[in-house]
Amino acid sequence: MTRAGFVAMPLRTAMPWIGHLVVTVVVVMGGALPDHPGGGFVWSPHRVLFNAVAAAILLGRNRAPFVVLPVVIALVGVSAVVGLFNPGLPVATAVAVYAVVLNTSRRNGLALTAVVAALMIVPVVVDGYNGFQSVLTVLLGGAVGEAVRTQRSYVAAVTERAERAERTREALARQRVAETRLAIARDLHDVVAHQISVINLHAGVAASALRDRPADAEKSLTIVRRASRAVLSEIGDLMATLRDPDAGTGPPGLGQLDDVVREFASHGMAVTVRIDGDCHDLPGTPDVTALRIIQEALTNAHKHGTGRDADVLVECRPHSLRVTVTNPTAPANTDGDHLGTRQGLIGMGERVESVRGTLTYGPNGKGMWILVADVPIGPVDNRTTTEGRS
Structure with missing residues (x-):
């Protein structure tokens, strides 16, 4: 394996963990951001801890996205009730929506994104938080998820068509080989069958007439020799035609x-x-x-x-x-x-x-x-x- 291959394999292995790390940092640090644009910076260890729980739950989004999303939504509802809602939780919700949209149809993904985005209005009513930003964040997560899902579907379809085309080419190649073999077998049979029958017949006549009727035996052996030369010549012509279709005297007619x-x-x-x-x-x-x-x-x-x-x-x-x-x-x-x-x-x-x-x-x-x-x-x-x- 080349050096580039060794570099590419660890990179592909590390990519999911890099994604987990980025999501965790964004969600956790979101708990330290101000609640409203232009608001002052307020450090709240309770909000950071709450967001850390949400980030930990998101680690299972690739394996169980349909379980992770309702759990994250439930955490958002609890945070609004206890007064710990913060900018990091809409990001966690958007990531969970993204994971679900990747694993469902376009229609279901759009409907789910709209429902979850509507639920983000709840903090406005309960906690007075700016819900417009939360809605946009969730919609962005759903839109990105749909774009990635569409791209993956397209790549999978192109790959499947390429593989099917390759299988079709291989099947056609095998069919052509089989047809060629069959044609060669037919030609060999046509060339050899009659002459071998003649050789077999007159060889038997020669064997039975060798002692009592040597003249008949000699005549039969002459026919055998002539048939042998004929079949060898015809096989030689056939082999020459197989090697070079333009060679020889052309096909019989x-x-x-x-x-x-x-x-x-x-x-x-x-x-x-x-x-x-x-x-x-x-x-x-x-x-x-x-x-x-x-x-x-x-x-x-x-x-x-x-x-x-x-x-x-x-x-x-x-x-x-x-x-x-x-x-x-x-x-x-x-x-x-x-x-x-x-x-x-x-x-x-x-x-x-x-x-x-x-x-x-x-x-x-x-x-x-x-x-x-x-x-x-x-x-x-x-x-x-x-x-x-x-």
Whole structure:
């Protein structure tokens, strides 16, 4: 801690006691002042002692202001009756009013100040004291208390808004981190899932055919090697894009749909593609989303369908892009109950939802699995949701 810090801490600790000391001196010495302006100085030990009691009571004004004020008012009344009222007692009353106003609402504080100020007229009637000065003293205490209370409330409100803004920034930062992680996870899944499935499939074929059918084993190993290179290349491109979004060849899109179809064809899957409308010059996000949806849907068709064929329909509309993928289901998957962990479907749903589109999927009851994704291109309705059917 710095030297200034050591100085500031004792000063903050001493401030309340300095305030107590000042109040005590003013109240006690007020008992030695003349009763009226221009009056002669009269030393009265009884009045000084009475004021010392009032000053001692004021020491509890910060902890129990609503108890201290009526006690001080009672002392003022007693002093007027016994003839010991003096200029120090209105000061004590004003300090007690100040402490109460700090701890109540503006309306209650103003009403209380007015009532106590009116009570200070009593010494005029009982003791003939100049009550006008006493009233002004009490009003001044209430006014100062209200000013300090307002200032403290303003500072507290500003501090609370600053803290809330900081919490909001932290929450938004955490949300952005979570969204980034989710996007990376989706991209990794899209990049890796299909190639790993191909590697796993052909590695099994190679293992079973190694002795009896070495030619088939060699063909499968060639496919495994090619898929391995492809997945490593795609992961490298993804990492380069994460490091520098402007680097690399740019994000994928429907312009690479032919490459995706050829890749599935090399694994024995016939994919028929039909494009309706003008799908050129699509915005980047819908373009990438459409390709990833098709790629993941075909991967699922290859893994969980018959693996032989699939139909892809891309409809480019003025304000939306619809992708429909249809494939025959395997006998065990007619009801969609054997689709693995469904991570692919979950990822597609999250990807479509991120662009405020809709996703529906499920069997049609005729041995076919249909997946339909609607991706907005222009302005979208915030109420659009992602749906799924099992």
